[in-house]
Amino acid sequence: MFDLAAALSTQPLPGGRRVAILTNAGGLGILCADACESNGLVVHEPNPATKKRLEEFLPATASVANPVDMIASATADDFRKAIEILLTDEQVDSLIVLTIHVGLADIAAISQGIAAGVSAARKKDGAGKPVLTCIMNGGQFADGKSNRERLPNYSFPENAARVLARLANYSDWRKEAEGLIPEFDDIEPEVARALCRDAIKERGASWLSSEEVRKILSAFALPLARGSVCQTSDAAAQLACAIGFPVALKLSSRQIVHKSEVGGVQLNLPNEASVRQAFAAIRDRLAQEDRLDAFDGVLVQPMISAGVELMVGVTQDPSFGPLIAFGLGGIHVEILHDVCFRVTPITDLDAKQLIRGIKGYRLLEGYRGHPPADIAAIEDLLLRVARLVEEVPQIGELDLNPVIALPPGQGCWIVDARIRVA
Numbered sequence: 001m002f003d004l005a006a007a008l009s010t011q012p013l014p015g016g017r018r019v020a021i022l023t024n025a026g027g028l029g030i031l032c033a034d035a036c037e038s039n040g041l042v043v044h045e046p047n048p049a050t051k052k053r054l055e056e057f058l059p060a061t062a063s064v065a066n067p068v069d070m071i072a073s074a075t076a077d078d079f080r081k082a083i084e085i086l087l088t089d090e091q092v093d094s095l096i097v098l099t100i101h102v103g104l105a106d107i108a109a110i111s112q113g114i115a116a117g118v119s120a121a122r123k124k125d126g127a128g129k130p131v132l133t134c135i136m137n138g139g140q141f142a143d144g145k146s147n148r149e150r151l152p153n154y155s156f157p158e159n160a161a162r163v164l165a166r167l168a169n170y171s172d173w174r175k176e177a178e179g180l181i182p183e184f185d186d187i188e189p190e191v192a193r194a195l196c197r198d199a200i201k202e203r204g205a206s207w208l209s210s211e212e213v214r215k216i217l218s219a220f221a222l223p224l225a226r227g228s229v230c231q232t233s234d235a236a237a238q239l240a241c242a243i244g245f246p247v248a249l250k251l252s253s254r255q256i257v258h259k260s261e262v263g264g265v266q267l268n269l270p271n272e273a274s275v276r277q278a279f280a281a282i283r284d285r286l287a288q289e290d291r292l293d294a295f296d297g298v299l300v301q302p303m304i305s306a307g308v309e310l311m312v313g314v315t316q317d318p319s320f321g322p323l324i325a326f327g328l329g330g331i332h333v334e335i336l337h338d339v340c341f342r343v344t345p346i347t348d349l350d351a352k353q354l355i356r357g358i359k360g361y362r363l364l365e366g367y368r369g370h371p372p373a374d375i376a377a378i379e380d381l382l383l384r385v386a387r388l389v390e391e392v393p394q395i396g397e398l399d400l401n402p403v404i405a406l407p408p409g410q411g412c413w414i415v416d417a418r419i420r421v422a
Contacts, residue, residue: 017041087126217388227301250416251264321343324389373408395420
């Protein structure tokens with residue numbers, strides 16, 4: 001944090017990710033180059049004209065690739081000249097200068113040479129390019145002040161590389177167009193607020209029932225899979241016939257969070273008899289565990305076999321308020337932990353970045369014969385969920401898992417949902 005603050009308070013933001021590294025020790029340069037590339041910076045060789053200018057005064061044993069290794073005999077004047085050349089190269093967006101005291105030159109003089117090179121470059125094409133240093137002098141800090149500009153100095157090359165990468169990330173973010181928070185003309189916030197207020201008044205802080213959850217999500221036109229909660233096997237069988245087979249039966253409970261752990265999820269039921277059997281199996285399992293009071297019924301839904309399973313969640317952070325989460329759904333979210341977060345309210349750009357920020361995004365693009373997902377529908381769902389928790393502050397926790405994302409143009413469906421109010 002302090003390393004980053006030192007750079008932000010003294011240096012301009014980079015115009016791109018191309019970084020030049022100047023050093024008097026090859027090992028430092030390699031460490032820095034590796035750290036730069038692993039953090040998304042680009043370390044490429046200088047253009048031929050820049051190489052030629054460096055070769056005019058550096059010894060033959062020096063390397064004019066990137067990192068530019070002037071070797072241990074480099075003088076303060078060598079640093080000054082090299083910095084001025086590299087910083088004014090139009091293909092360089094930023095510069096990291098590394099030096100270690102090897103007893104062949106006065107480290108204080110080298111520090112002054114670095115400052116002089118930066119000062120000279122600032123008057124030419126080097127203005128607007130950040131310069132970070134790592135002057136290793138056995139614990140004695142060398143002042144890198146260039147006229148009124150102070151150059152941030154770091155203890156290790158990797159520190160400078162990580163800070164520069166964050167400067168580049170911040171610079172990219174600053175260049176982005178401003179996102180928009182869309183308006184929805186098909187939502188009913190007051191309906192959802194009233195449902196939550198009534199639930200809190202009746203039961204206090206608690207998980208909502210399946211029917212309450214469905215009403216709240218419907219108030220914000222969120223894409224719920226068809227279905228309803230049934231309290232008897234006859235009602236479940238009748239609804240399954242109306243929906244069409246195969247169907248899924250899921251335990252409806254305000255007390256049991258993970259339904260699969262008590263056998264509360266029965267899938268691919270092909271006929272009316274199997275629905276009755278599944279209903280009895282769920283109820284009997286709870287009775288055996290003396291938890292029949294947790295049985296609110298079963299949710300009957302059509303089977304949705306295609307698509308990619310996703311999760312969308314919301315939790316309350318004591319400092320930032322509602323945080324929206326997005327990732328792969330089902331058991332993948334617990335095993336892979338491939339989840340991205342944003343503070344609400346979110347814009348259309350935030351929704352795009354959330355989706356593209358997970359490692360599993362390749363699945364949504366289409367992978368090895370599997371069709372891509374309806375990205376536009378997922379973005380719309382994220383924006384509606386964010387609006388829901390902004391409009392209904394009583395929602396303390398929300399979990400939509402899984403959300404089945406179908407191919408482009410076919411939308412996505414919320415298959416299972418939980419909401420806790422407080």
